[in-house]
Amino acid sequence: MSGLDPRSRTTPLAQTLVGLYRLSQGLQHRLRERAQAHGLSPAQAQALLFLKYARPGVRTIGGLAQRLGCAPATASEVADALERKGLIRRQPLPADQRVITLALTPAGAHKVNALEDLLDDLEAALATLPPTQQEALLQATQALVRVLQQAGHVVVYEMCWGCQFFRPNAHPNDPTAPHHCAFVDAPLPEPNTYLECPDFIPRSP
Amino acid sequence: MSGLDPRSRTTPLAQTLVGLYRLSQGLQHRLRERAQAHGLSPAQAQALLFLKYARPGVRTIGGLAQRLGCAPATASEVADALERKGLIRRQPLPADQRVITLALTPAGAHKVNALEDLLDDLEAALATLPPTQQEALLQATQALVRVLQQAGHVVVYEMCWGCQFFRPNAHPNDPTAPHHCAFVDAPLPEPNTYLECPDFIPRSP
DNA sequence: GACATTATTTCGTACTCCTAAATAATTATA
């Protein structure tokens, strides 16, 4: 009955399962290869991208652990490595001295810019699929990610636009923070709305 | 332009890319969790499944390295760990003493039987998708795997039925090996046709 | 002020992963 038995690989479900497994393996392989070309490990590359794109409040050891799907101890070690390489800085949060915020150094910002095309060739491969398959693949992956998210296997970070807690132009008289987040009940500066947030919940269609 | 920038995540292609990335992360996370429940690392669990289902000729250090997508040195270390745990045996191949064949011990065979349902809950999640999405997802993943395969990011192991080199009943008078493989040009015993082979190439539709 | 909670770090252990070099067996070449 197991989808990993080749004999059961006649059912579409089992074939898809094995396909996704191979896809995952290939993606990780590609990730390692590309990161290595920049002198980084896969986790280090992901951490740099996280620090570029996550909203300020989650750029901490704990936030990084959530994003990498690892224990805080591991995230602390990843931060150690990046700090040794001079790509990030640790800084206690003034408001709560237990929290360590992580910030890219100029060298780190430069490195992550060179790193952004990490999966471009996979995106190019996606583009070769017929449009109907692209659309179906999008629906299916999003449905699966929701399942994995509910099972706690992955934390989804997304930006505000499209989030059900986002109130665009709730403060029209405040040019520095015209929008509003109903989740944390706080005004949002414009640039922050383009950053990733783990509290994101999509608006229902 | 990068699909990893949240601002570009408005295009279906970029959304799919990020979805696949999360899917991959979730799958690896689940794999680690389930393997750990059996006292194994992810690589060790994959190695045991490989030794159960791969055809005899590839059950070697090199074959394992191909399957795991790692260097032979790493595969040798994985074999070390499994040997220490008494789950596999190393044995030089009589015909070529350089080659080390790997075989499950009774304990290893027992362990891998308990391990086969490793991704069953992901398969269950797949089953919740509407049938049209299931079909499209199958097509799309297979197309993507082909791309990754050609780029060398993954080696596809499949069993004979469906392979273009498979000649069923080519030796009707030989009850021990009625089939034939045109790739290695050798007769195939019936049980072997249900095992996975890295030389698999699908028949054209 | 005592106590629980939280975020992070440190420690110890096991595993992953690579490259480069060493070893041994086989195959090719001269």
Add this chain to the structure above:
DNA sequence: TATAATTATTTAGGAGTACGAAATAATGTC
């Protein structure tokens, strides 16, 4: 048939990944 190239694996060394448990320090609660 010696010698050389090739192949499969192992060993060694180094960086990284990952965890649980214990330690530390800051914050919140009663």
